[in-house]
Amino acid sequence: MVEIREKLTIIKDKMLSFITFLRQNDLLTAEALFNIGLLIYGSIAISFLNIRNTSDDIQIIVTFPLLFFVPGYAITQLSFYENTNKLEILAMSFAISLALIPLFIFFEVGHITLIPNTKWNEELAIIALLLLTLLVLVKHIGTVILGAIGRIRSKSSPN
Amino acid sequence: MLGLVLLATLLIRVYNIIRFPNLNSAFDPWIHIQVADRLINSGKIDLEYHGANFAVHIILAYLKLLTGTSLLSVAKYSPILLGTIATLSVMVFTQKLTKSYSIAIITGIFLGLIADRYVFATNLIWPEILGLIFMNFSLYPWVEHLSSKKPLKKSSFSFVFFLLLLLTHRLTVLIFILFLIPISIALLIWQKQNIMSISFAVFSIGSWYLWITNVDSEVSSLIERMISRISRVTVIFPALPLMVVALVLISVVILVGLFLLVRNQEVLNSFEEIEPDTRIFVLWALSIALLVFLISEAIASPSGTQYFGTVNQTQLIFKLIPKVFIFLCSFLGILFLFKYFRTWQSVFLVVWVVIFLIAFGVLLFLPLGGAGYDIYRFMTYMYFPLCISAAIGVFYCFKLRNLSLQKAVAVVFIVSIVSMIPIGATSAFMTPEQGAFTQNWLDARDYAALEWMNDNINSYSVVLADKRYDFAFTSMMDPENSHITIESEELHLYYNITHQEIAKKFVRQLHFDGEWHEFYILIDSTMLDYGLLFDHQLYRPLSIDEYDEYFYVVYLELVFYSNDISLFHLVRSRLT
Numbered sequence: 001m002v003e004i005r006e007k008l009t010i011i012k013d014k015m016l017s018f019i020t021f022l023r024q025n026d027l028l029t030a031e032a033l034f035n036i037g038l039l040i041y042g043s044i045a046i047s048f049l050n051i052r053n054t055s056d057d058i059q060i061i062v063t064f065p066l067l068f069f070v071p072g073y074a075i076t077q078l079s080f081y082e083n084t085n086k087l088e089i090l091a092m093s094f095a096i097s098l099a100l101i102p103l104f105i106f107f108e109v110g111h112i113t114l115i116p117n118t119k120w121n122e123e124l125a126i127i128a129l130l131l132l133t134l135l136v137l138v139k140h141i142g143t144v145i146l147g148a149i150g151r152i153r154s155k156s157s158p159n
Numbered sequence: 160m161l162g163l164v165l166l167a168t169l170l171i172r173v174y175n176i177i178r179f180p181n182l183n184s185a186f187d188p189w190i191h192i193q194v195a196d197r198l199i200n201s202g203k204i205d206l207e208y209h210g211a212n213f214a215v216h217i218i219l220a221y222l223k224l225l226t227g228t229s230l231l232s233v234a235k236y237s238p239i240l241l242g243t244i245a246t247l248s249v250m251v252f253t254q255k256l257t258k259s260y261s262i263a264i265i266t267g268i269f270l271g272l273i274a275d276r277y278v279f280a281t282n283l284i285w286p287e288i289l290g291l292i293f294m295n296f297s298l299y300p301w302v303e304h305l306s307s308k309k310p311l312k313k314s315s316f317s318f319v320f321f322l323l324l325l326l327t328h329r330l331t332v333l334i335f336i337l338f339l340i341p342i343s344i345a346l347l348i349w350q351k352q353n354i355m356s357i358s359f360a361v362f363s364i365g366s367w368y369l370w371i372t373n374v375d376s377e378v379s380s381l382i383e384r385m386i387s388r389i390s391r392v393t394v395i396f397p398a399l400p401l402m403v404v405a406l407v408l409i410s411v412v413i414l415v416g417l418f419l420l421v422r423n424q425e426v427l428n429s430f431e432e433i434e435p436d437t438r439i440f441v442l443w444a445l446s447i448a449l450l451v452f453l454i455s456e457a458i459a460s461p462s463g464t465q466y467f468g469t470v471n472q473t474q475l476i477f478k479l480i481p482k483v484f485i486f487l488c489s490f491l492g493i494l495f496l497f498k499y500f501r502t503w504q505s506v507f508l509v510v511w512v513v514i515f516l517i518a519f520g521v522l523l524f525l526p527l528g529g530a531g532y533d534i535y536r537f538m539t540y541m542y543f544p545l546c547i548s549a550a551i552g553v554f555y556c557f558k559l560r561n562l563s564l565q566k567a568v569a570v571v572f573i574v575s576i577v578s579m580i581p582i583g584a585t586s587a588f589m590t591p592e593q594g595a596f597t598q599n600w601l602d603a604r605d606y607a608a609l610e611w612m613n614d615n616i617n618s619y620s621v622v623l624a625d626k627r628y629d630f631a632f633t634s635m636m637d638p639e640n641s642h643i644t645i646e647s648e649e650l651h652l653y654y655n656i657t658h659q660e661i662a663k664k665f666v667r668q669l670h671f672d673g674e675w676h677e678f679y680i681l682i683d684s685t686m687l688d689y690g691l692l693f694d695h696q697l698y699r700p701l702s703i704d705e706y707d708e709y710f711y712v713v714y715l716e717l718v719f720y721s722n723d724i725s726l727f728h729l730v731r732s733r734l735t
Binding site: 060063067068079085087088090091092094095096099101102103105120121 | 161213214217218221224225226240241244247248250251254255260263289292293296316319320323326
């Protein structure tokens with residue numbers, strides 16, 4: 001009984017220290033949670049494009065934000081929208097996602113003759129997910145890794 | 160509140176889509192479905208058929224592949240997405256320009272109020288919706304640059320959006336460039352040494368060059384048409400060219416004056432900072448009298464007579480009154496903008512509205528209809544700056560009454576949102592009973608006829624139908640029946656000719672490519688009501704004399720009948 005209690009205390013301490021770690025590294029902010037949540041959603045949603053026995057409606061509902069919001073959102077957040085308001089981010093996310101479709105399809109073959117590709121959705125979903133991963137890496141996890149590297153460096157330095 | 164405006168916009172679209180079981184347009188949406196269909200089936204963008212404006216078709220094809228549903232459904236439901244984003248883009252742009260959420264929200268509501276079937280199409284796919292999204296987003300990074308004087312990091316996106324706009328809709332590009340060049344000149348005057356201003360000017364001039372030379376020759380053809388129109392009208396009304404020249408000269412003087420005033424201008428942090436002025440309201444009241452005079456003149460003009468002559472009571476209530484209200488409010492807004500004319504935002508809006516009003520005047524007196532440049536299409540773009548200035552005007556009305564900002568916005572919001580949904584839903588897409596043009600309308604009966612044709616008639620047949628059936632049938636057609644030809648003649652043209660002439664034409668069309676083809680005529684009740692077609696004798700075989708005259712015996716056989724749509728089969732046989 002005592003052992004279990006001790007183990008629980010250890011787990012609790014570890015969780016608390018993990019939360020502290022997250023807080024210290026700005027990983028518990030609303031933005032970070034949203035972005036990481038979006039990444040988790042994207043990972044689940046992309047599998048829906050490959051499941052053929054799912055009904056079309058469910059597939060559309062699940063994958064729609066991944067294709068029509070996520071790419072634009074990731075680009076918006078990655079490029080220049082640090083101090084912009086939510087309205088602008090929302091609008092730009094939709095618009096850039098919408099712009100990405102003809103641009104991607106047009107430049108994929110780089111010619112006026114297209115080969116209609118039923119995999120367009122999957123390809124675009126992969127691009128969306130890659131952009132989102134890049135966003136989470138650059139804006140959140142990347143800063144933590146860089147911070148950790150900085151701390152290791154400062155510890156290992158003779159002064 | 161923003162969410163509610165968007166929700167209302169969305170609801171209007173959903174309501175209008177559910178209201179009509181089919182895609183009830185006869186023209187452009189079907190062309191886009193057709194081009195998207197060709198794109199999917201042939202893998203080619205049909206440049207010859209629809210020019211370089213293929214972005215919307217790629218999106219349609221993409222949505223079809225994503226959803227797996229028919230292109231018809233995709234075209235039908237896509238305005239829910241595109242229309243809502245278009246409204247959102249307008250609001251973002253307004254917020255960026257005026258730095259006021261309240262004005263942005265009122266603008267969104269106003270645009271919902273005067274929702275037009277073109278730009279803010281509520282249940283049909285029009286490339287204008289996509290064009291408007293790209294237009295706003297290619298312009299607003301520059302607006303942000305002007306307001307914050309930051310280096311233009313966002314401008315790269317502006318170029319991407321402009322590129323897409325070039326590939327989306329030619330009329331939107333033309334109108335975009337119409338106010339892009341004056342703005343670039345204003346920028347050059349304002350920030351002489353700024354590299355971005357120079358690049359902006361190069362950008363706009365370059366886009367002109369691209370537009371005229373490579374992408375399309377619409378501009379040159381438009382100019383040619385204007386010149387020919389002027390020369391033609393000169394005979395009837397000799398003073399018209401002088402009027403047009405005077406109008407252009409006055410506009411040039413106004414623009415030059417505006418740009419000179421722009422020098423050393425200030426930046427307005429937010430439009431909410433402007434204090435209301437009672438004198439402006441007095442001036443506005445006096446100006447309304449002048450406006451009433453001008454409106455009566457506009458009604459009396461050729462385009463005005465054409466437009467107002469077709470207006471019925473429903474249109475008057477749901478379509479005209481909100482527009483007149485917004486016109487009047489926008490005038491109040493412009494007066495306020497003049498008071499703060501030394502700020503760039505005011506110059507931007509005033510120049511924008513003035514350019515549009517001048518172009519509106521030119522189009523009103525010089526109708527270029529039939530070429531896609533008619534006044535109705537143009538007006539839908541004009542509502543955009545007008546709604547912004549109208550929102551400013553209404554905003555200051557409330558400010559003058561010492562209502563708090565929240566209360567003012569709440570009052571406008573509640574009143575407008577309550578009226579927006581029925582007005583937007585009704586005026587955005589009217590039924591023929593409400594005064595819509597029947598020629599641009601397909602109903603369940605038409606669909607039944609088209610479906611019957613697709614299922615029953617020989618795949619090498621020829622169908623003579625009103626031209627509104629052409630696009631729809633070609634898009635709905637089963638690939639196996641793709642040899643059916645629709646002769647999309649204006650059947651109404653036949654009202655005034657004799658049945659002998661019609662028979663001659665039919666006989667000619669029965670025989671081509673060295674073979675005889677089955678021939679059908681799709682006739683609606685309107686034509687039967689005229690009673691001119693075949694002199695009421697639809698089933699009558701031709702007489703011997705007529706046979707001699709036309710070489711063949713021709714009579715008509717009714718093969719399909721649905722309420723007042725009839726499909727007649729023209730059969731060839733010999734008299735014995």
